[in-house]
Amino acid sequence: MPNRVLVADDLSAEGIRILREAGLEVDVKVGLPPDALADLIGDYDALAVRSATKVTAKLLERAARLKVVGRAGVGVDNVDLDAATRRGVVVMNTPGGSSVTVAELTVAHILALARHVAQATASVKGGKWEKKRFQGRELAGKTLGVVGIGNIGSIVVNRCRAFGMRAVAYDPFISADAAARLGVTPVTLDELWAQADVVSLHVPLTEQTRNLVSADVLRRLRPGALLVNCARGGLVDEAALAEALAEGRLGGAAFDVFEKEPPAPDHPLLRSERFICTPHIGASTEEAQAAVAVGIAEQLAAYLARGEVKNAVNLPAVSPEALERVGPYLELALRLGSLAAQLGLGLGGVEEVKVEFAGELASAPQRPLTARVLRGLFQHFLEEPVNEVSAPAVARDRGIAVREERSADAEDYVSLLTVRLRGQAREVVVSGTVFGRKEPRVVRVNQFRLAAEPEGDLVICENDDAPGVVGNLGVALGEAGVNIARIALARADDRSAAFCLLNVDSPPGPELLERLRRLPHVRSVRVARI
Template identity: 45%
Template sequence: MPKVLVSDKLSPTAVQIFKDNGVEVDYLPDLGKDKERLLEVIGQYDGLAIRSATKVTEKVIAAAANLKVIGRAGIGVDNVDIPNATKKGIIVMNTPFGNSITTAEHAISMMLSLARQIPEADVSTRAGKWEKNRFMGVEVTNKTLGIIGCGNIGTIVADRAQGLKMKVLAFDPFLSPERAVEIGVEKVELDELLARADFITLHTPLTEQTRNVLSADAIAKTKKGVRIINCARGGLVDEAALAEALKSGQVAGAALDVFLDEPATDNPLFALPNVICTPHLGASTTEAQENVALQVAEQISAYLMTGEITNALNFPSISAEEAPRLTPFVRLAEMLGSFAGQLTETSIHGIRIEFEGNVAEMNTRPMVAAALTGVLKPLLADVNMVSAPQIAKERGVQVETVTREQQGAYENYIRLTVITERQERGVAGTVFANGKPRIIQVKGINMEAELSPSMLYVTNEDKPGHIGRLGTLLGDLGINIANFNLGRMDVGGDAIALVSIDAELTEEQLGRIVALEGVKQAKALKFNA
């Protein structure tokens, strides 16, 4: 039974979800704040469920000997060292949609509050003043709202704004024209949005490309008197530039739920009269907190119990329906990669993976990750399905995938080709009806072989007597043959023997095999059982 640690506060219902799914769970909601204690205990857990208080640092990951998955109840994963988790093969998940409605509603609330100066009017009225003429607001009806980042939350904001009879512009490089039409927004470039919008709201993650997207230069391009709302991430708006624009009147008001430095207890923007500030409340509703807690419990349980992967930040998703079908093909892809990787002796320039038949219609990304793992592990050792694609990219290995309909006799066919500075070497396989992966071709030579933990691979000249000599030598060496698989290109040409053996070969034994008459290459291969 897998074991999960909940180190931050989650609802009792979320904890019960783990139990209902057959997962043992330790609910220790204050443990995340105790760094030393967390380091002591993390090694005994398969899963970790957190909010923002637990810091999953490099040290924590190094101590997490058995950890397979980290689930963040919420969107932001700034408190998780994702690169180190990836290197160790730990899936990192979040719950990106549980907060969406709540965050979108907060942005709309901030916009309306800003338009009517509600917080300042409230303070004034409570102070015994009746400054009706001071708080002259603006309507949002028929105004133009510019949305920077039109993903899930931005789309909800657009829908709510249209309900308020606003014209909606959207700047998002990943928003297709068809999707823009579908959700009723006008897709524009950033400069056009800045020039036309009466209100601007941000709903994009903080990346190097989006940092200070509203810089001093960008703010200078806005319509005079624009109002800015940020309920996404601190750092999207240049706070110093915003302060100057508020003082000059270029920006009529700003409503901020997020700040560059949090908790924000001292910020120059706080002193300005035309600014509304809230303490990162975007996700702070009872419904949202419950939703993300339940969602992360379901996601972690599904991964540990069935292999289903949802909302992972460092691995392709695998649905519950896909997992059973994919498993044998993922295994086949890794074995093909391992086979090719163990035979490769020079630097790898590229890897081509071809999927043919029914397997080509499946989710191929996990199979690609498995194949890369198999290829790279003999060379780098510390590689896993999560880290392999990133390692290949970092090392400049070009990865090509090809999918096509069935062309040969096999309903499912995967072919992996390793491209080196000297040659291309391909190996192909399939999965039979019993779910077992088989090799069906090596270097263009047809053969059928089931891979076993210890194998001997031999390339030789196709001449009489070789099989007898090889069998006799293995007998003399005390090596029992479990299975003997043969193939050849043509009569008298190159032939291949793939022999399943009951013991691992020593270097001295392998040397004697290489010395046999007609042998061109001999390699001892190992595969995970």
């Protein structure tokens, strides 16, 4: 019996042709209600979707034959990955298929802002001829500041350098050599805000990047600077941006994405003459849509015919034998990578990642754990999704050396996993183990030894080893309505410093963070989300 594929969302004719020429039986049923889709899904081996169809746990329960779900596009928010993984269903996507398209829209927005294209068009259509009003500026000789230099950001740099622009970039996870190959100068965020004539955002939305462009940042941008966001809504404080535009501090801003979509008709940005926008059409070109359709069709055909896996977002890169040995440490590796990344944002560019395996882990398969560490490391700052298969290649492309080291000595633990990030400025070290084969614990952060649960929202504080610090932190958080769920304390062996990691029920906002940083004897406070 041939494998059967159900195409539940629009897929190009070329994609359908590829599936059928591979000998697959293909049914195209677009726009089915959830109940109707559930009634049919049990007869299919593969499901091809875009963003409209929701692949829920309830639907997967009815999918007795289903082997693979193919998402024609990057995001897989419409697929319940946990439920699919539990049922052994591989979920694939097509990352990179729309990178050029999104980058081109970004450049289009930059050009439109520099030359007032949208506003001038509306003026002429309104019967006016206002040449002096729409005097623009050249991009040649200006500085482009790119936040995040992944696939899309690097293409934007390439296109803008052709205009004669100089490019600077903030990306904590790229080496100086890799940045030089891309034609950008690595800088800190503060340096980027101060230098850039045009700022373009290319990072995911996380707790660390939410309102990345805040009211304070907007005040620090160069007068007349242009701001473009074709990445994710929520990266910019939209109310603060509307105020900055109204005051004339910025030359203009352009969005393809908003925090809430569609924006309300009375959204203050929509009233600004210095603001232009598009309705989240970054990936909406014929070429990009065709590319992702062809890509997912080829991936589904290869998987069903030969078992080849490409761009799987939930397939553990671990054999059953290896899984038996390292399974409990896979989640720990992901969390340690994530925590190290968030602690290492000030490293000045990561140059090396060292993963150390001690105790029983020293004789276990290490590649799956290293891949998990790298996935955790990159997932907070790359606009493009990263999984265990792609993470090693991402590190290689970014000029980051990845090393593994084994040791029989696990200190006081049966097994110990350590992640070291080395940058131009300093090193970050985090270690962890698993209690009872199922409870991940962080047992070291740099020089401090502790036992902390790497889960949820974290407040991380380094301070003088003096009385009252923990009490002051608790009072400040409590007065702001932030509940402390757990707390782990540590001090340096020579009592030169102390450290605490607090699990909190909700993340502290910017004002509360500043209050915490001003408390007596506090040296630094940062937040993380695991």
